[in-house]
Amino acid sequence: MENLTGIMIKLLEKLPPSECPKFLHRVVDGVCGRDPPRLRDYGNAWSLTEWMELLDSLSSFFRIAVGKKYSDDEVEESLADLGSGQRDAILACLKARKEEVRQGLVERTNGVSSAQLQDFDWQIKLALSSDKISSLQMVLLSLSLDVKQDGVLKPVSLELNREELQTLINSLEAANKVVLQLK
Amino acid sequence: MFKKVACTVPGNHRHLPYSAAFPTLRPAVLTENSEQTQERRWTGGGEEVDGGCKEREVAEDVDSVKQFSSELIVEAVVRCLRVIDPPLGNGLSPTLPPGMSARFRLGMSLAQACQDLGYKGEIGYQTFLYSSEPEIRSLLMFLVEKLPRASAEASDQPAGKSALLQKAISAQVRAQLALPWVPPTCRLPLLCRTQSTGMSGIFRSQALSLPYSKGLGKPPVKEVSDYYRDFLLPVTAQPSQYASVPASLLERHALDLSAAQEWENEWNSQGLLTRLSPEGYRSRKRARLQKRIEEQLRAAAQPHPNSPHGPHSGPDLAEMLHSFGGATTGGTVLAKGTRFTHTEKFTFTQEPETSAQQMAAAASVMPSSRQSEEDLLAQQQDELQALQDQLKQLSIRMEEVGGDMKQLSVSIAQVSDELKQRELSNGEKEDSVRVKKQTIDLLPDAENNLAKLQTLVESSAKRVISLASQWEKHRAPLIEECRRLKELCSNRELESSRKLFEIKDLHDKIRQSADEAKKKEGLYKQLITEFENLPKDVSRCAYTQRILEIVGNIRKQKEEITKILSDTKELQKEINSLTGKLDRTFAVTDELVFKDAKKDESVRKSYKYLAALHENCTQLIQTIEDTGTIMREIRDLEEQIETENGKKTVSNLERILEDYKAIRQENSALAAKVREA
Numbered sequence: 111m112e113n114l115t116g117i118m119i120k121l122l123e124k125l126p127p128s129e130c131p132k133f134l135h136r137v138v139d140g141v142c143g144r145d146p147p148r149l150r151d152y153g154n155a156w157s158l159t160e161w162m163e164l165l166d167s168l169s170s171f172f173r174i175a176v177g178k179k180y181s182d183d184e185v186e187e188s189l190a191d192l193g194s195g196q197r198d199a200i201l202a203c204l205k206a207r208k209e210e211v212r213q214g215l216v217e218r219t220n221g222v223s224s225a226q227l228q229d230f231d232w233q234i235k236l237a238l239s240s241d242k243i244s245s246l247q248m249v250l251l252s253l254s255l256d257v258k259q260d261g262v263l264k265p266v267s268l269e270l271n272r273e274e275l276q277t278l279i280n281s282l283e284a285a286n287k288v289v290l291q292l293k
Numbered sequence: 294m295f296k297k298v299a300c301t302v303p304g305n306h307r308h309l310p311y312s313a314a315f316p317t318l319r320p321a322v323l324t325e326n327s328e329q330t331q332e333r334r335w336t337g338g339g340e341e342v343d344g345g346c347k348e349r350e351v352a353e354d355v356d357s358v359k360q361f362s363s364e365l366i367v368e369a370v371v372r373c374l375r376v377i378d379p380p381l382g383n384g385l386s387p388t389l390p391p392g393m394s395a396r397f398r399l400g401m402s403l404a405q406a407c408q409d410l411g412y413k414g415e416i417g418y419q420t421f422l423y424s425s426e427p428e429i430r431s432l433l434m435f436l437v438e439k440l441p442r443a444s445a446e447a448s449d450q451p452a453g454k455s456a457l458l459q460k461a462i463s464a465q466v467r468a469q470l471a472l473p474w475v476p477p478t479c480r481l482p483l484l485c486r487t488q489s490t491g492m493s494g495i496f497r498s499q500a501l502s503l504p505y506s507k508g509l510g511k512p513p514v515k516e517v518s519d520y521y522r523d524f525l526l527p528v529t530a531q532p533s534q535y536a537s538v539p540a541s542l543l544e545r546h547a548l549d550l551s552a553a554q555e556w557e558n559e560w561n562s563q564g565l566l567t568r569l570s571p572e573g574y575r576s577r578k579r580a581r582l583q584k585r586i587e588e589q590l591r592a593a594a595q596p597h598p599n600s601p602h603g604p605h606s607g608p609d610l611a612e613m614l615h616s617f618g619g620a621t622t623g624g625t626v627l628a629k630g631t632r633f634t635h636t637e638k639f640t641f642t643q644e645p646e647t648s649a650q651q652m653a654a655a656a657s658v659m660p661s662s663r664q665s666e667e668d669l670l671a672q673q674q675d676e677l678q679a680l681q682d683q684l685k686q687l688s689i690r691m692e693e694v695g696g697d698m699k700q701l702s703v704s705i706a707q708v709s710d711e712l713k714q715r716e717l718s719n720g721e722k723e724d725s726v727r728v729k730k731q732t733i734d735l736l737p738d739a740e741n742n743l744a745k746l747q748t749l750v751e752s753s754a755k756r757v758i759s760l761a762s763q764w765e766k767h768r769a770p771l772i773e774e775c776r777r778l779k780e781l782c783s784n785r786e787l788e789s790s791r792k793l794f795e796i797k798d799l800h801d802k803i804r805q806s807a808d809e810a811k812k813k814e815g816l817y818k819q820l821i822t823e824f825e826n827l828p829k830d831v832s833r834c835a836y837t838q839r840i841l842e843i844v845g846n847i848r849k850q851k852e853e854i855t856k857i858l859s860d861t862k863e864l865q866k867e868i869n870s871l872t873g874k875l876d877r878t879f880a881v882t883d884e885l886v887f888k889d890a891k892k893d894e895s896v897r898k899s900y901k902y903l904a905a906l907h908e909n910c911t912q913l914i915q916t917i918e919d920t921g922t923i924m925r926e927i928r929d930l931e932e933q934i935e936t937e938n939g940k941k942t943v944s945n946l947e948r949i950l951e952d953y954k955a956i957r958q959e960n961s962a963l964a965a966k967v968r969e970a
Binding site for chain 2: 131135139142143144145202203207210213229236238256292293
């Protein structure tokens with residue numbers, strides 16, 4: 111914590127206090143799983159390494175502060191060396207986004223297993239005919255899954271017909287039943 | 294998560310143009326203007342009964358039923374029979390066999406089948422082999438009337454959803470095929486959508502930050518409202534790519550919706566029965582879940598001597614369990630009680646300390662990793678080794694101490710048991726000693742003391758009795774009260790369970806009616822679309838006009854007929870009056886002439902002439918009448934001859950004779966073969 115705030119103090123003071131809140135909110139966006147701020151918007155203030163360090167330290171500061179449920183006094187104490195403008199900005203940002211950061215941390219904790227389904231997308235295709243049959247009228251589902259495995263997003267694509275889809279749904283329902291029994 | 298429907302034709306299936314022509318079930322041959330219809334297909338029967346059987350096209354030059362060949366007739370009849378009555382029709386072959394006797398048999402069985410179906414007209418094997426137009430026409434009309442209605446009505450009734458969809462798809466595909474291909478640079482936006490290659494983009498959702506307050510009662514914190522007002526981007530600007538805005542929104546919506554739905558389901562199915570308030574139910578469920586998880590973790594934390602991770606993970610987990618238990622009491626109540634929030638609860642809120650510690654450790658490792666890595670690595674390895682050794686030693690010692698502790702605790706328990714027993718026996722003994730001491734004190738003045746004791750006993754007995762009666766007095770109303778209350782309680786219980794049932798019933802009913810309403814709405818929409826699709830230009834007016842015309846024609850004809858009838862009647866009347874006049878005149882003349890004839894000889898002669906004249910005239914009239922009847926008969930006969938000629942009886946007879954001969958020949962040949970064999 112000491113180490114982090116030390117870096118932060120050095121770097122954050124390069125930014126004028128009026129721009130501070132906006133920058134901090136974008137950093138919190140990054141923590142919550144959206145886009146972090148881009149260097150080219152703040153290019154004059156920091157070099158690349160400084161930028162990385164600042165982002166890292168700020169993100170981990172927010173995570174720790176929310177994760178450990180710091181009270182306002184504790185946060186102020188850990189930011190004691192910082193200028194009052196920056197300190198107030200950080201405090202306000204933390205108060206405003208506490209719930210969102212907590213949600214983001216919960217998501218992270220949820221994703222502890224080795225592979226996790228991140229997102230999925232589907233398309234229905236109707237095969238009207240094939241090279242052998244003039245009127246086929248077969249419904250096909252192309253299902254694409256985004257699986258996060260060891261931190262890497264891996265796309266998985268499947269094409270299923272009606273029976274295969276039914277099998278998939280049945281097995282998923284069985285899994286859901288197990289989860290419901292756990293409750 | 295993100296839902297969309299696309300109709301595409303996958304690449305590995307060859308694209309075929311959609312044919313708009315649907316095979317008609319009813320053959321057009323049999324309609325009124327059959328002579329003019331060009332294309333006739335017997336597809337209805339062929340498709341439904343036997344997919345493998347090749348259907349037959351009526352040749353181009355056949356313009357009317359008159360030109361139907363025997364093969365065509367047989368096939369038409371067999372196919373119709375197969376549709377009308379599959380078991381009956383499947384026994385018959387649609388092709389005409391070469392042998393005469395086989396032909397005869399097929400014809401006979403066809404005729405029999407038609408009669409079984411209720412065909413009234415004259416039918417035999419010759420109907421099929423040597424056809425006459427009116428017979429075949431009436432037979433085919435009869436068969437087509439008999440074709441099952443269901444398949445015919447299918448085209449009239451509102452088509453199913455899938456049929457509508459397929460129609461729409463085919464229309465779309467046809468429209469797209471009709472458009473020419475345009476190079477990418479020249480495409481208009483409309484073409485871009487349908488002619489671009491591949492998908493327009495991958496849909497990926499991102500978490501969105503939305504300003505809605507979870508606790509409605511509380512006013513939002515100032516910082517939060519500041520954030521919402523000043524820094525929160527509009528929802529469309531939040532995702533990194535514009536394309537993922539709808540996906541993210543839909544995802545968010547589906548998440549909220551499913552959470553609400555799941556909660557509702559659970560509350561209706563289980564929550565209501567517990568008779569708790571929603572908050573109470575949630576907290577009870579949370580406690581149950583926590584207990585379960587704790588048990589699971591505890592079971593998993595039992596050190597396994599044969600697994601390498603056991604000794605390492607044991608203390609960690611134990612620590613976590615400890616913090617888990619500590620946090621149980623201080624857990625905050627969350628607004629939602631769904632699966633998501635539950636997982637969230639057990640994954641994070643209940644163990645914030647531990648995870649926060651882990652996070653802190655991870656975070657502190659991160660920046661230092663950028664420094665001189667090799668030194669650090671070596672240092673860390675050494676440290677790790679030392680720590681592991683230390684850990685091992687400590688764990689061994691822990692185990693030893695644990696064993697000692699177990700033994701000691703067992704002996705402590707034993708000793709405390711013994712102590713309790715001793716104390717008990719001690720108390721008993723003290724009591725007996727006191728009683729004995731008192732009796733010994735009373736012994737010197739035994740008589741007095743005995744009397745005293747007896748009075749004491751008596752008085753105490755009396756007191757007991759009075760107390761008992763008093764108790765009875767109090768008890769009776771209390772018991773009564775208790776019974777009443779119990780009854781009330783059970784009544785209430787009954788009432789409440791009845792109401793619960795009612796509520797459940799109501800829920801079911803609500804769901805059912807909602808489903809029904811949805812279904813009906815769908816049907817209504819479908820019907821509306823179909824109604825809109827129906828051709829509007831077919832007006833009743835034309836039909837009514839035609840009907841009126843026909844009625845007018847009929848009236849005119851009727852008038853003419855009545856005119857002719859009245860003419861005829863007038864003629865008849867005239868004839869009658871003339872005949873009467875003639876008779877009367879003749880009678881008068883006859884009388885006059887007869888009177889004169891007695892006096893004069895020449896007059897007698899004239900009387901004779903008169904009589905002869907009358908007789909001749911009567912004969913003449915008779916002859917004329919006879920001629921008329923004969924003429925009528927002749928006309929009738931001519932008509933009969935014509936119809937008989939139409940039936941081609943002579944040639945048919947000749948043919949039948951020939952057939953007879955052919956069959957006899959075949960029979961004799963077969964007999965010869967049999968004899969040879």
